[in-house]
Amino acid sequence: xxxxVARLVLTLWAVLTxxxxxxxxLAIAGVQPDLAAALVFYIALARGxxxxxxxxxxxxxLVDVDHPLGLGVSSLAWSxxxxxxxxxxxxxDTRDPVLGSFLLFLAVLxxxxxxxxxxxxxxxSRFALVWLRWSLPTALYTxxxxxxxxxxxxxxxxxxxxxxxxx
Amino acid sequence: xPSRGAAQSARRRLVIWLICxxxxxxxxxxxxxxxxxxxxGLEWSLFLPVRAVIGxxxxxxxxxxxxxxxxxxxxxxxxxxSRLRDAGRENQTLRRLLGLQARAxxxxxxxxxxxxxxxxxxEVLWVRFSGSVQPGSAVASPDGLVxxxxxLDGSLGLVETLWHTRVAVSVxxxxxxxxxILRWDPSRPRELTIADIPVQADFRPGDPIVTSGMGEIFPKxxxxxxxLKGEDDPRNQLKLVRVRPLVRPGGITELVLLRERPPEGDxxxxxxxxxPTAPGGTALPGEGAARx
Numbered sequence: 001x002x003x004x005v006a007r008l009v010l011t012l013w014a015v016l017t018x019x020x021x022x023x024x025x026l027a028i029a030g031v032q033p034d035l036a037a038a039l040v041f042y043i044a045l046a047r048g049x050x051x052x053x054x055x056x057x058x059x060x061x062l063v064d065v066d067h068p069l070g071l072g073v074s075s076l077a078w079s080x081x082x083x084x085x086x087x088x089x090x091x092x093d094t095r096d097p098v099l100g101s102f103l104l105f106l107a108v109l110x111x112x113x114x115x116x117x118x119x120x121x122x123x124x125s126r127f128a129l130v131w132l133r134w135s136l137p138t139a140l141y142t143x144x145x146x147x148x149x150x151x152x153x154x155x156x157x158x159x160x161x162x163x164x165x166x167x
Numbered sequence: 168x169p170s171r172g173a174a175q176s177a178r179r180r181l182v183i184w185l186i187c188x189x190x191x192x193x194x195x196x197x198x199x200x201x202x203x204x205x206x207x208g209l210e211w212s213l214f215l216p217v218r219a220v221i222g223x224x225x226x227x228x229x230x231x232x233x234x235x236x237x238x239x240x241x242x243x244x245x246x247x248x249s250r251l252r253d254a255g256r257e258n259q260t261l262r263r264l265l266g267l268q269a270r271a272x273x274x275x276x277x278x279x280x281x282x283x284x285x286x287x288x289x290e291v292l293w294v295r296f297s298g299s300v301q302p303g304s305a306v307a308s309p310d311g312l313v314x315x316x317x318x319l320d321g322s323l324g325l326v327e328t329l330w331h332t333r334v335a336v337s338v339x340x341x342x343x344x345x346x347x348i349l350r351w352d353p354s355r356p357r358e359l360t361i362a363d364i365p366v367q368a369d370f371r372p373g374d375p376i377v378t379s380g381m382g383e384i385f386p387k388x389x390x391x392x393x394x395l396k397g398e399d400d401p402r403n404q405l406k407l408v409r410v411r412p413l414v415r416p417g418g419i420t421e422l423v424l425l426r427e428r429p430p431e432g433d434x435x436x437x438x439x440x441x442x443p444t445a446p447g448g449t450a451l452p453g454e455g456a457a458r459x
Contacts, residue, residue: 016217024284030285030356049180054181058213061214062214062217064206064215065209068199068203069203069286070288071194072193072194074192076187118287119287119288125402133354148271
């Protein structure tokens with residue numbers, strides 16, 4: 001457990017640092033991979049629903065603290081994502097990289113979709129456009145970039161299950 | 168048929184999710200002031216270790232390293248600025264001797280962009296200004312209007328750009344004189360929109376859009392962009408005008424903070440504003456000449 005916490009803190013540090021530094025440089029047309037959502041996704045996969053939901057809620061608060069106007073949006077999105085991910089992971093073999101990436105895509109898309117009403121300023125006419133312009137590309141970019149990043153990290157460190165897990 | 172243990176587990180995670188979702192909804196339903204207070208409380212209590220080790224926004228560890236480098240650069244910039252001030256004083260002396268008067272309508276406070284990020288309502292810039300500045304002032308680049316200084320965090324200013332949903336600018340069509348409120352619509356990230364204008368309003372592709380001077384933030388006559396096209400607003404019987412901004416979102420490195428200055432002496436503008444033409448009139452000479 002201590003090793004898991006140490007690794008989680010290290011990963012959290014890397015993710016938050018990425019958001020501040022490399023993230024904006026890697027943005028394509030303003031869209032960047034959502035590593036924080038991906039971290040919540042992997043926590044939910046590795047440690048199960050309870051840990052994932054609470055972790056998603058806390059991680060969301062941590063990210064939203066920087067933008068108090070949206071406090072609660074990411075917590076709601078990521079705790080919902082964890083609930084669904086833990087449920088879907090029972091039916092899907094997440095060790096398969098393609099299926100794992102697809103599940104990540106679905107999870108991030110769900111989280112981004114939850115955020116749409118708040119980003120779109122509660123104007124229903126904008127929802128579809130915001131979803132197509134921001135949510136879908138973010139989910140796609142995350143589902144492509146994060147598995148590559150994780151595979152790269154595994155190759156460098158020789159560590160198959162960085163955050164542990166049931167698989 | 169699921170076992171009793173599996174059903175209990177499913178019920179438990181649903182309850183946990185309901186608690187988390189309820190707390191999130193409660194936070195979202197709170198007034199902005201409460202939310203800011205809670206965010207600040209969380210920052211200094213539950214997330215204090217994270218803040219201490221990593222930090223975020225303008226207080227992050229990485230940014231503090233970057234700040235040290237920028238401080239060194241700032242010292243050399245200040246030296247250069249003092250040279251320029253001397254040159255400016257000399258210039259003023261010469262102008263007085265030659266009988267020339269000041270014509271610029273703004274005091275300009277230069278600033279350098281040190282960070283760029285996207286919050287959940289749009290794009291913001293972290294800018295280091297070389298002197299004392301006041302939040303709420305307009306910010307422009309050599310190309311045109313950029314946004315407004317929303318708040319100060321130490322020596323850094325947070326500029327909400329035109330691509331931020333909190334920024335609304337009262338603008339005027341420089342050719343026809345038609346006015347409207349310009350905002351960013353997240354669904355059209357590269358354009359700005361003037362909504363809710365009458366269908367007969369005279370906006371044509373290529374028309375220059377400038378600030379109207381209404382309100383207390385944006386001074387009059389700063390270029391914002393050009394009209395792309397006008398279209399009917401599907402939500403009502405009014406018209407939408409799409410505007411292409413002159414400033415490119417990712418390409419801003421140098422900025423100036425604008426503070427309106429009362430005219431002194433012969434305040435004849437260097438580039439006189441043309442009179443608006445009647446609908447159907449031709450373009451006036453001098454279009455596109457005035458820049459902040």
